[in-house]
Amino acid sequence: MKSYSGKILFVNLTTGEIKDELIPDYVYQNLLSGVGLGAYVLYNRVPAGADPLGPENILGFVSGLLTGTPSFVTGRWMVVCKSPLTGGWGDSNCGGTFSPAIKQCGYDGIFFSGISKKPVYLFVDNKGAELRPAAHIWGKDAIESEKILIAENTKKKKPAVAVIGTAAEKLSLISGICNDGGRIAARSGGGAVMGSKNLKAVVLAGTKVIGCEDPATMKEISKGFANTIRKVNIPKAVPGAALGLLGKIMGSMKKTAPMDGMLVALLMKRWGTVSNNTMGVTSGDSPLKNWKGSVKDYNYSYYKNFNADRFTRIETKKYHCYSCLIGCGGVVDIKNQSNGEFTHTHKPEYETALAFGGLVMNKDFDSVLYINEIMNRAGMDTISAGGTVAFAIECYEHGIITKEMTGGLELTWGNAPAIIALLKMMIAREGIGDLLADGTKVAVKKLGPESQQYAVHAGGQEPGMHDSRMDPFLAVHYSADPTPGRHTIGSGQYYDLLHLWEKVSWAPNPGFYSKADEFIPSEKLALKTVAISCYKELTDGVGGCLFAMVTGINHWKLFEWVNAATGWNKTPDELMEIGKNIQTLRQLFNIKQGVDPMSFKMSPRMAGEPPLQEGPNKGKTVPIEEMMRLHWKAYGWDEKTGAPTQECIENLRQKQLIVAEAV
């Protein structure tokens, strides 16, 4: 029994038709499941020029090839769609319990086309699927709606629920889709697509058994990983304050070498992603003051407030996503921070803490906890929202946004009450909030070209909180990937931690190298950026988590697990080819939709144009265009246009991944 069912559920929300469809085995053999399956369905079915918020767009929820098997950290679900934010391929992923629930209903993915006349939710269990009215939860936030749907639909076992909040109902292009009490697949604007379809939620109550070909081998691999993870612990005596110092050392290093990825697991187990709150600032990884500042501006008096220990001190328990043994998440008590409005929230991720900390020059710890909860409930992406607020503050600083326009808000750096008020206006689309609710690119169109210089994005998507002037690999992935602005696609640090070169014949071994070399475009560097992005697509194909991925291929054994789960006997090189297939299909989706890949080139500030005058990234400039071209060339795509060549297209056609009439 393989780890995939070979079946998807397809729902036409316009007609109400619900049907099962069989997916041929060669699709899994060449694209895995997850994001690869999504790319197969969407590339072949979303017509060129489809309105992302119209009936022709398809929204898919896909599970991973390894989800539900006895493997670890392989339980992420992915949303796929044509992104209203970028106009091209959109995907986003999230932990929680929704991914195994898709497979327990007997499917590898659930897809929606059309638009429902009235708000509905989809209910699926072992007996079948049906659309049900959702008027009673329309207008409620994601957490409240999830509670209601669980109460209504629990028989023996609690169902898993993916749901949108009010931001997506109002079609905010920076809205996402939530599960498990506010964990969110935030990127690409998938929430707006769901909202446009009048689809409030998907409720899954199946209990079917998920199989795999060789459970004994899978468990053997898993036990090895578990034994290692159990042993890695940072002594309690080491304080969170040490992380700032560690960052300072890392930021000043001129040379580096690959390390063991278990270092990441150490930090994640103890603190979670907030371990980067201070380390990122001092090392130069964190973009500050809308990417124009440095640690000289956002100095110790600011960043000390976000010491990771402050978060763990109010953590009542750890939160593990389904199948995770690391447990980077947590539940934190925020009764005091919210004046009793909320009892608890998921521990804010680093991305959120920085987006509403350093990026907007805020030093108010309590405000970040409060913002985290209101954003989770509204279902709005904190990365894009933080980037948009930072943009708005700089526009205010330069008189492009006035006090009259903000309704009296003093939109200055670090003014936490004003930032909270502005976010509430964005969620509700009230006043200036309506202008900002779709991210910076749309806001520039409304505010005028003089605001362009303050908009930091790539192809319409605000970047993750990781500075491409510190790690030029990030610049390549922010700009040259089919989903621009995404820090999760690849970085130099990920590459070094992965140790791909130990199993993949063409992945270069970095050895001991100078960090300055990463700023010099070369074919070797391009091979690395291709390798990391191919491997990330495999990770998204199996439902894997980035933090497990970066422990490295000798710990989190994706290649071995895939073969044991499916009975295949593919070599690492052959599996990496699958990653390349997925990337090529995603890029072809963009070409089909009329996207010029070069138009995704990130904002000049992100490339150090002009260079920073202070801090760890002082004077650094990334020759981004040349790096993009070399990256595309190494993929076998046209280096000038970024479009996959005819040879690449023919390769996918021969594998029957492209249906003739879809091109």
Next chain:
Amino acid sequence: MSEKGVAHFDYSLCVACGICVQACPFGCLELTKTGIDVLRNAYPELQPDSACTGCGLCAKACPVDCIIIHP
């Protein structure tokens, strides 16, 4: 209690991944057991009013074989 028994956990092996919780078709397990480690991880346990049939699906799903079905 079923003749086969119910799920018992070896917490020295369990890693709190929750795979068993999801695998149980009857909703018998929840991640509610705390106090096992200093990191405040929440481990799975049979809920007091659960209807565990001893079917063993949780044990089969567990990647580290930390669940045993016995009376």
